[in-house]
Amino acid sequence: MKKFILIIVVCLTTGCTIDLLGLFGSSDVDLRFMESREMGEIPDIVGLPDEFSFIIIADLHIRGSNRNMTLLKDKITDNDRFVLLAGDLTQCGYEEDFITLTNYERELGIPFYYTLGNHDVYFGGWEYAKRIIGQSSYTFAAGNLRIISIDSANGTLGALQLQWLENVLDKMTEDYCLIFTHFHFFNSHLLEFQQYTDIEEIYYLMHLFERSGVDWVVMGHSHKHDARLVNGVLYLVSDAFVDKGRGGKYIRATFGENGLSYKVLEL
Amino acid sequence: MIKKVLFAVLFGSVFAVPVFSSPVEIMHRITFLPRLNLNRTLPNRFSLPLQYTFEMKNGFFADTGISFETTTGYIRGYYFRAGWNNIVSTPFGGSLQFAGTQYAEYERSVNSIIIAGNGNFEWNRYFAGFEIGVNFRFLNIDSDRLWNIFYYPDISREAILCYYGVFGMKFFDERYRVFIRFDNRDDFLAGNLGHYGFFFGQEFDINSRFTVKLIPGFRQSGSVALAATYYQAIIYFGGEIRL
Numbered sequence: 001m002k003k004f005i006l007i008i009v010v011c012l013t014t015g016c017t018i019d020l021l022g023l024f025g026s027s028d029v030d031l032r033f034m035e036s037r038e039m040g041e042i043p044d045i046v047g048l049p050d051e052f053s054f055i056i057i058a059d060l061h062i063r064g065s066n067r068n069m070t071l072l073k074d075k076i077t078d079n080d081r082f083v084l085l086a087g088d089l090t091q092c093g094y095e096e097d098f099i100t101l102t103n104y105e106r107e108l109g110i111p112f113y114y115t116l117g118n119h120d121v122y123f124g125g126w127e128y129a130k131r132i133i134g135q136s137s138y139t140f141a142a143g144n145l146r147i148i149s150i151d152s153a154n155g156t157l158g159a160l161q162l163q164w165l166e167n168v169l170d171k172m173t174e175d176y177c178l179i180f181t182h183f184h185f186f187n188s189h190l191l192e193f194q195q196y197t198d199i200e201e202i203y204y205l206m207h208l209f210e211r212s213g214v215d216w217v218v219m220g221h222s223h224k225h226d227a228r229l230v231n232g233v234l235y236l237v238s239d240a241f242v243d244k245g246r247g248g249k250y251i252r253a254t255f256g257e258n259g260l261s262y263k264v265l266e267l
Numbered sequence: 268m269i270k271k272v273l274f275a276v277l278f279g280s281v282f283a284v285p286v287f288s289s290p291v292e293i294m295h296r297i298t299f300l301p302r303l304n305l306n307r308t309l310p311n312r313f314s315l316p317l318q319y320t321f322e323m324k325n326g327f328f329a330d331t332g333i334s335f336e337t338t339t340g341y342i343r344g345y346y347f348r349a350g351w352n353n354i355v356s357t358p359f360g361g362s363l364q365f366a367g368t369q370y371a372e373y374e375r376s377v378n379s380i381i382i383a384g385n386g387n388f389e390w391n392r393y394f395a396g397f398e399i400g401v402n403f404r405f406l407n408i409d410s411d412r413l414w415n416i417f418y419y420p421d422i423s424r425e426a427i428l429c430y431y432g433v434f435g436m437k438f439f440d441e442r443y444r445v446f447i448r449f450d451n452r453d454d455f456l457a458g459n460l461g462h463y464g465f466f467f468g469q470e471f472d473i474n475s476r477f478t479v480k481l482i483p484g485f486r487q488s489g490s491v492a493l494a495a496t497y498y499q500a501i502i503y504f505g506g507e508i509r510l
Binding site for chain 2: 028029154155156157158159162186187189190191192195196197198199200201203204206207228230231
């Protein structure tokens with residue numbers, strides 16, 4: 001009975017996979033935000049055609065390797081210009097797993113843009129992440145599309161990052177805007193322990209996105225595709241790309257004169 | 268369908284007072300328990316809630332409340348609840364609640380129907396209790412109809428587990444009580460499953476009619492599983508009058 005209770009508690013408290021030992025090694029979102037600012041800016045992507053596509057994946061949970069990333073290589077087309085990865089890149093925030101991820105980036109031959117998930121900051125993972133993949137929050141332009149990564153690995157943005165986000169949105173000159181982050185806004189099932197934590201913060205952000213003309217908010221964490229259009233903002237949750245030996249799903253987004261569109265595709 | 272369910276909960280809970288063949292003892296309580304929320308991401312909040320409770324000796328109760336938030340100048344929350352404690356002389360009971368929460372500054376409101384079961388136990392000078400239920404949450408994003416609880420133009424439906432557990436002790440002929448409480452909800456609002464809080468409360472009966480309460484605590488608002496890095500500090504301080 002005691003064992004059963006322990007298993008239930010562990011499952012409830014660790015979200016998508018069991019990592020009890022990593023629970024107490026996480027970092028503070030304010031710290032990550034300040035260190036990200038010291039790393040400088042991400043350059044804009046220039047020389048893009050009028051219409052281009054990009055790949056969205058989330059929840060890779062790399063532990064040693066991820067065969068889905070190898071399969072994804074065969075799906076990349078000439079029109080795919082970059083990949084957005086919406087957090088939980090690694091299972092435990094280990095250095096070698098972040099390095100594996102950058103190896104996949106080289107193999108695919110197009111740039112990766114990362115945002116952190118809760119698993120990436122387990123076991124002090126931020127110390128490796130900042131050195132290997134860089135900032136946890138940043139922004140860049142891809143043609144007429146403004147892309148913003150916000151760090152929700154702790155289920156909250158923190159006051160500093162929130163202020164920065166407001167400034168970025170306020171100064172945005174592009175006609176379209178996509179935000180990508182890890183934690184999703186809406187509960188997908190009854191026992192979902194971790195998500196964006198404070199509902200007032202969720203509603204604050206939704207209101208901010210609507211006022212600022214954000215088009216898409218791309219998220220992960222729930223491991224289940226979801227799409228909700230709320231007051232003109234599409235909240236798009238990507239399926240998990242974790243390697244379970246049975247393939248995975250990814251999103252191909254297309255950006256052109258008419259804005260953004262997407263398709264959910266299988267490997 | 269949603270209209271019918273909301274209507275049934277709202278009015279059913281208020282008028283579901285059972286008929287009794289013999290006189291029963293009735294107690295009325297008014298509670299004023301202001302709440303200070305010291306946030307870390309959003310600005311701090313100070314709320315002034317007022318609650319009324321109607322309670323029968325046999326365990327039936329109904330309560331309602333309204334909460335005004337001074338920092339935004341808006342009515343933040345209101346609720347109607349009815350339930351029955353100690354059903355057929357067992358420690359267990361249940362309740363049905365409608366809770367409306369306004370976020371007028373963000374042009375949305377969120378309404379919940381909460382169905383919960385509870386248990387209350389007392390032995391020697393100790394007491395303990397729990398509640399576990401489901402919060403069916405509906406999001407209204409039409410700024411012109413925030414008070415319309417039947418209108419969801421672009422509805423977001425969620426179902427979230429809500430819970431609390433309490434354990435405490437009584438001193439000085441039960442006039443002074445201390446307790447610890449773990450929950451993801453208060454009377455006005457049920458949060459997400461991981462929006463849990465720990466509180467250390469004290470209540471003191473000044474006399475048979477008046478009780479003062481002080482309930483400080485923390486509620487996590489950003490974590491990696493249990494490694495919460497962000498906490499809201501929350502203080503409830505006020506009193507209760509038995510009429």
